[in-house]
Amino acid sequence: MKKAIILMTLLLIAQSIFSISFDDIEIWAGTGSKQAALIIDWQDDQPAMMWGYRHSYMFTGNEMLNAIVEADEHLFFNGSSFVNDLIYVKDGDTLHIGLHGNPNYWSLHQSDVTEGEDLNWSHLAGLNFTVMGDNKAMGVSYGIDDPEVNADNIIPATNDSNEEEELSFDELLAWAGEGSNQSMLVIDFNSGDDPQSFAWGYHWNEAPTGEAMMNALAEADPRL
Known part of the structure; x- marks a missing residue:
């Protein structure tokens, strides 16, 4: 019985590894x-990225790409009948870049999307070619040998920032000390819990030592 369960699990994984779900799309x-x-x-040893596009019944690749570029400020597209350049920039860092002829060229593909089934790519002649029907996928792949999209490694594009949020003194709830100056104590317990870092505020006139600050905060906050 145990062997049968293991084989069934492996079979399910093999069947679904090349599929995508519209429920995973965020943008x-x-x-x-x-x-x-x-x-x-981008064929750069990083996961392919996925966006969603809603339409009435038919669309062109140009319409889809331009609409998604407008919806996602991180994605930059240059092209008309064909894709010339696609660049993805987030938090000031260029995470993906594919330039026309430098060194490769972009290829286009399309596939029907059925939940739990493999994507079955076929060549798409150009961005002005009309795609018709529901539950479709357009794949754009960067490679001189016209490679298909690596469908077993796809992540949804997000608007989340990779930058750490700055904490302001106005957000602090627990304070100790007196004076016109202020400092912040941040303790990171590195516990893996959420949150794992906590912050306190400390008022002072003469520059305190770390020991004085921690003792005052521990006295003011019984949780510390």
């Missing part, structure tokens, strides 16, 4: 009752 563009996915693979 959407367009309007309409039909849906399609844009998947861009």
Whole structure:
């Protein structure tokens, strides 16, 4: 019985590893009752990225790409009938870049999307080619040998920032000390819990020692 369960698990993994789900998409563009996915693979040993596009029944790659670029400020596209350049920048860092002929070229593909089934890519002639129907995917892949999108390693694009949020003194709830100056004590317990870091505020006139600050805060906050 144990062997049968293991084999069944492996079979399910093998069947679903090349599939995508529209439920995973976080950034959407367009309007309409039909849906399609844009998947861009920069072939740079990083996961391909996925966006969603809503439409009425038919669309071109140009319409999809331009709408998604407008919806996601991190994605930059240059092209008309074909893709020339695609660049993805986040928090000031260029995470993906594919330039026309430097060194490779972009290829286009399309596939039907059925939940739990493999993507079955076919070549797409160009960005002005019309795609019709619901539950479609357009794949854009960077490679001179016309490679298909690496469908077993796809992540949804997000608007989340990778930058750490700055904590202001106005957000502190627990304070100790007196004076016109202020300092912040931040303790990171590195516990893996959320939150794992805690902050306190300390007022002072003469510069305190770390020991004096911690003793005053421990006295003011019984949780510390």
